[in-house]
Amino acid sequence: MSGLTDLLAATAARTPCATAVAESGHELTYASLWADSGRLAHCLRGEQLTGQTVVLAVLPGIRWITALLGVWRAGAVALPVDLAQPYEHLARITSGCRARAALTHTGKPLRWAPSLRTMPVSVNSDRGAEPLLPGSPSDDTPAYIWHGGIPARPCPLVVTHRALAARANAVPHLAGISRADRVAQLAPVTAEAVLWEVLCALVTGARLEIAGPFNRTPGPPRAGFLERHVITAFTCTFDELVATPYVSLSKLRRIVLRGGDPDLPALARWLGRYDVAAAYGVPETCGDALFAGNLRESDDPAPIGWPLPGVLAWVLDERQRPVPRGEPGELYLGGDALAIGYPRRTLRRTEATGAFVRLHLPPPNDPQGSTADVRLYRTRDRVLIQDNGQYVVLGHLSRISAAPGGVFVRRPADQPR
Numbered sequence: 024m025s026g027l028t029d030l031l032a033a034t035a036a037r038t039p040c041a042t043a044v045a046e047s048g049h050e051l052t053y054a055s056l057w058a059d060s061g062r063l064a065h066c067l068r069g070e071q072l073t074g075q076t077v078v079l080a081v082l083p084g085i086r087w088i089t090a091l092l093g094v095w096r097a098g099a100v101a102l103p104v105d106l107a108q109p110y111e112h113l114a115r116i117t118s119g120c121r122a123r124a125a126l127t128h129t130g131k132p133l134r135w136a137p138s139l140r141t142m143p144v145s146v147n148s149d150r151g152a153e154p155l156l157p158g159s160p161s162d163d164t165p166a167y168i169w170h171g172g173i174p175a176r177p178c179p180l181v182v183t184h185r186a187l188a189a190r191a192n193a194v195p196h197l198a199g200i201s202r203a204d205r206v207a208q209l210a211p212v213t214a215e216a217v218l219w220e221v222l223c224a225l226v227t228g229a230r231l232e233i234a235g236p237f238n239r240t241p242g243p244p245r246a247g248f249l250e251r252h253v254i255t256a257f258t259c260t261f262d263e264l265v266a267t268p269y270v271s272l273s274k275l276r277r278i279v280l281r282g283g284d285p286d287l288p289a290l291a292r293w294l295g296r297y298d299v300a301a302a303y304g305v306p307e308t309c310g311d312a313l314f315a316g317n318l319r320e321s322d323d324p325a326p327i328g329w330p331l332p333g334v335l336a337w338v339l340d341e342r343q344r345p346v347p348r349g350e351p352g353e354l355y356l357g358g359d360a361l362a363i364g365y366p367r368r369t370l371r372r373t374e375a376t377g378a379f380v381r382l383h384l385p386p387p388n389d390p391q392g393s394t395a396d397v398r399l400y401r402t403r404d405r406v407l408i409q410d411n412g413q414y415v416v417l418g419h420l421s422r423i424s425a426a427p428g429g430v431f432v433r434r435p436a437d438q439p440r
Contacts, residue, residue: 027166027188028096028159030226032057038202038228045252046084046233051146053228056089059146063093063126066142070124073098076168078117078125080104080133083212084233086144088221090126093144098160100181102168103212110135116170120179160184165363169215169306181363186309189359191222193331197314198300199277200256202228207249207257209234215310216258216281219302223256241266249275258302261285264293271296280318281311284416285325287318294320303327303416307378307400309360312336313414326413327406330387334358335397336414337387338406343380345390351417354406355382355399362400 035043039054051059067077077099081087087103094101102120104113113135117125123140125133130143160166162185169180198219200206206224208231210216224231238248241263249257250270258279259267269292278299285301293299299318304311313336315328330336335357338346346352364379380399385392403420 026159026162027184027191030188030191031092031095032159034226034228041202041228042230043225044085044088044231044233047235049085051085051089055146056092059089060092060096063089063142063144064096067093067097067099067124070140070142072124074100074164075123076100076102076120078102078104078122078136078139079212080106080125080127080141081144082106082128083208083239085146086128087212088225088231088233089146090144091221092225094126095160095166095184098164100165100168102170103217105211105213116179120168120170162188167218169213178365180306180365182306182309182360183363186360186362187218187222189333190218190309190311190331191226193333194219194311194314195223195227197316197331198223198256198279199298199316200224200227200229204229204255204276205232205253205274206230207232207234207252207254209239209245209257209259211239215304215306218310219258219279219281229256243268246270261290265289269293285318287320287322287325291320294318301325301327303414305400305402307362308334308356308358309362312356312358312360315413324415324417326409326415328413330356330358330414333360335387335399337384337399338408338414339382343382345384345387347390348408349410351405351407353420354402354404354414354416355380356402357397357399361398 035053035057041053042050043053043056044051077094079087079090079101081090091101102122104116117136125139125141126144127141130141132141133139164184165181166184166187167182200223206220206229208220210220232252232254234248238244246268249272253274255274256277258281261280261283275297278297279302281302301315301318302311303313311331312334313328313330315326318325337355338352339355340346340352378401380401381396382399383394383396385394405417405420406414408414
């Protein structure tokens with residue numbers, strides 16, 4: 024499997040003159056995007072930031088994409104933040120993730136982190152040839168930090184270049200994305216869906232159309248954006264699609280739903296006209312882990328699909344033993360795309376929360392096979408495998424005892440995870 028930056032470099036070499044990203048009438052070709060991100064990576068390396076956490080204090084747009092690629096190519100760790108959040112929240116995230124620098128529009132000091140080193144992000148700059156950079160970062164190098172948890176106590180989660188490359192190799196193919204597509208960038212920069220959008224476009228040579236703030240809101244503005252920019256593929260939640268007025272888009276081919284428990288009859292018009300798929304995943308699995316294509320109104324319950332290539336999925340009982348196909352159990356996920364974990368948590372605390380565990384299990388598709396020690400993420404989702412091999416979610420387990428014999432407790436529908 025090629026490394027993450029190698030995949031992106033190969034696309035830039037194949038399609039140098041094609042438009043990579045577009046925003047409010049401004050466009051950047053793959054050659055220009057690669058050159059700008061290379062110059063930024065050179066600057067970051069010159070500031071001794073390789074291996075350090077760099078805040079992406081940039082609004083969604085071409086500069087944000089350039090900043091993300093520049094950080095990855097420098098071997099630094101990207102920490103995206105939502106600039107609409109209160110300063111106190113941003114300061115806690117920056118401090119909690121031990122950031123050493125920030126990329127901004129202007130390079131001016133940040134009000135919520137005045138002591139943090141800042142650097143501007145330039146695009147379409149005319150500052151000579153792209154500098155030569157050392158080899159690609161190793162697969163085990165941290166590349167990206169998600170921060171969840173409650174605002175008063177952000178919980179950072181680190182994923183590696185290997186994890187991102189695993190998703191970049193698998194997701195675009197299953198989603199049917201090619202260089203002829205126009206992929207909408209609608210997700211917040213702190214959501215895992217943004218990586219689906221960025222990687223699906225920039226690994227395949229597609230065009231990434233970045234929506235402005237007004238067009239990101241589900242409803243008529245978003246529908247108008249999809250129509251004006253001739254979008255062929257986008258991802259959203261079930262609730263967002265329900266809130267978007269149905270429009271007939273002659274070029275739209277693929278909608279990928281994520282999150283929630285979709286009521287497919289409510290999407291009857293979308294399902295009858297377009298290829299609607301479902302993706303299941305969490306930040307701990309670097310976004311998508313299972314994928315179901317061609318959803319139908321009659322699917323009840325809605326499937327979350329089959330594991331992506333490289334994803335290992337087990338359905339285990341309360342004693343963490345495999346259950347027969349067709350019987351319910353808890354979903355555990357493994358493979359190359361697992362996150363490193365929560366760097367600020369001790370091993371004991373991580374095990375107590377049941378997030379990442381090590382178990383001795385046979386292969387997922389061969390219960391009688393030889394057992395091996397595997398590292399897994401415990402999703403707390405109760406699932407079963409249908410006769411056709413697709414997984415369906417039956418509910419979320421809001422409280423699970425870490426000891427054998429723990430009790431499954433279903434989360435109320437109106438209670439967030």
